[in-house]
Amino acid sequence: MSLRVYNTLTKQKEEFIPSEPGKVKMYVCGVTPYNHPHIGNARPFITWDVFKRYLEYSGYQVYHVQNFTDVDDKIIKTANAEGVSWDVIANRYIGAYYEVMDKLNIRRADLYPRVSEHMTEIIKTVKKLVDKGYAYVLDGDVYYAVTKFEEYGKLSGRTLEDMKAGARIDVDVRKGHPMDFALWKSAKPGEPAWESPWGPGRPGWHIECSAMSLKYLGESFDFHGGGSDLIFPHHENEIAQSEACTGVEPFVKYWLHNGFITVNEEKMSKSLNNFFLVKDILEHYPAPVVRFFVLSTHYRSPLDFSDERLNEAQRSLERLSTAMDNLKQLDEIPFSTETKEETNSFEEIAKRAEADFSAAMDDDFNTALAISILFGLAKEINIYYSSVVANKIPHRKEGYFALRNAYQTLADILGIELEGQGGNQNGELVEQLMQIIIEIRQHARKNKDWDTADNIRNRLADNGIILEDSPQGVRWKKK
Structure with missing residues (x-):
């Protein structure tokens, strides 16, 4: 049996056929490092880590790119609130990302490009879209004209008519269509800015992934992934940008999206106060347990936390x-x-x-x-x-x-670690204490103090611990 995957683009399972025999190229949307990673962040990275491991087990050579959106409104807001530079915030929480993902046994991607390090490529991509008539300039801002891309909405299944009807009342009236989105934003006070043909400014959200994936994976590659919340508008806009820029279709052969994490069957969100950081969860549960929990449900299904x-x-x-x-x-x-x-x-x-x-x-x-x-x-x-x-x-x-x-x-x-999972983060200490208890019981048995020996066994059993005799001596385990 060959690998079959559910492609969000075609809405069906398809046989996986790599663009290049024996090789797989994949891009996974990374975090915006303005805070510590939450459990919703962890799910796609655990998921794609397993995908990569299995593809390598199956004999493929995998090249895995995952970005950091280190220039973003949330990062700037956090930096201004603390009175520090935006890159201080970004570097702090990129470090926090690596710390918890390493604990979750998530292997590093082959490359972690940052937005701040790819302004040349981003500006070049935006300029090409302007030159080809897919984008327009308004007072230093650059917008993508969604009506110029005939297949806009093919990933999410939405139509421009439906999108227009659902657009917010306060949409920028200068835009040609309510769903036109920013490729470049003109500089504002208190924000980082880079020089461009349209004046100083910074990229819009979506253009970064197009520019970086095109640079490192080429005009068409195998897998692109992330959470279901990225299907629209982020991934929809990536397709429009990339295919308009290169003229090559498909930009991505297989789009894979993991389901939401819910809490009591409600989507996890800060507004509902059901938002859980990975570092806080790991104070109560060992990292392998969290990883096992994520993998115990199919990646496309909702996962109730x-x-x-x-x-x-x-x-x-x-x-x-x-x-x-x-x-x-x-x-x-x-x-x-x-x-x-x-x-x-x-x-x-x-x-x-x-x-x-x-x-x-x-x-x-x-x-x-x-x-x-x-x-x-x-x-x-x-x-x-x-x-x-x-x-x-x-x-x-x-x-x-x-x-x-x-x-x-x-x-x-x-990626499941099966050694030392005694169910306690202080596993080594528990093992040492159990060996002391076993030695005391063995000493009682040697002295024919059967009451003490039986009492120890029974008390341990009452607490869910079983003692077993083996050729190598007494061992213990949980029921």
């Missing part, structure tokens, strides 16, 4: 971690030289799991289904572990490595 859902993700991740712990325990057990027919099945189980996982991911990157495959493999690992420890089957090298390698490979594609 709650403590209940995060706690559920934490419990699920602990179950997967138990299988990884069992693999580590098996590492300490000598391999058998026996060969029994039933142990061959574990190699087949591993192969089937990898095939099923690929089938899930090939169906529009279905991480929710892929995770269920990982759970199935974890169950087989636990069966293998229990059978080996009970001496029901030999510990055979081939079966063991097939299970271990498949499990680690699939977890790595999802």
Whole structure:
């Protein structure tokens, strides 16, 4: 089965055929760094990180570009409120972005271009649109004329008539059409400005992504992504700008958009006071739990954020971690030289799991289904572990490595860290304390103090902790 993706442009699933065999070029809209990243920011970056990992696993060479919108009204407003330069704010929160995304195990993009570093390319793109008649100048501002681009609205499915009817009453009457959008804004007091053929000013929001993607990925490339809120107007305007500028269609072959994050089934927003920063969430939940939570729902579906859902993700991740712990325990057990027919099945189980996982991911990157495959493999690992420890089957090298390698490979594609997930950010301390408790219980058993030994076991069980005897000694796990 080949990879099929849901293309927002065509409103259907399509087979992925790269523009260049064996290579994938993708552009993902990045953050506007005026504040710490919120959970809504994190979802697309976790999503595209997994897409990239899977594409590389499938044999593609991936070139991933993700911008920073470091010149923006919100950044300027924040800077003026603090009495500092706009770039101080941008650099502060770009650093904050890297800090939390690294914790979420999001691999770095190949390139992070900034708006402030691409004024030459942006001005060149705007000038070309003016020269070709797709844009016009008004008192130092430059606007894109949407009526000049016949296919305007093809991504969002909107018509200019509908857009005009829904336009705000206070729209600039100087514009040729209410939906004409700014490519260049003339300088205003208290704002950064760059020289241009139309006077000092700064770019509009949409032109930056066109200019930078054209520079680094060419006139047509494979994937463009971001949140569903970017379909209109941002990505719609990108298509209009880029295709008008180059004359090449399509600007992007496959447009992929992730669904919204909701809180109690309402879209997350500051106005509703249900806005959650990643750094605050990570004070209460380990980063792997947050990542698992995001991936447990298909990327195009809404994702409802709650403590209940995060706690559920934490419990699920602990179950997967138990299988990884069992693999580590098996590492300490000598391999058998026996060969029994039933142990061959574990190699087949591993192969089937990898095939099923690929089938899930090939169906529009279905991480929710892929995770269920990982759970199935974890169950087989636990069966293998229990059978080996009970001496029901030999510990055979081939079966063991097939299970271990498949499990680690699939977890790595999802970017899920399965070691040390005791459900507590102080995992090392918990492990040390548990070893002390186990030693006290073992000492009581050695002295035939059965009441103390049983009391320790029972008290731990009451708190959801199970003690297990293994060939390597006593180990503990959560229920």
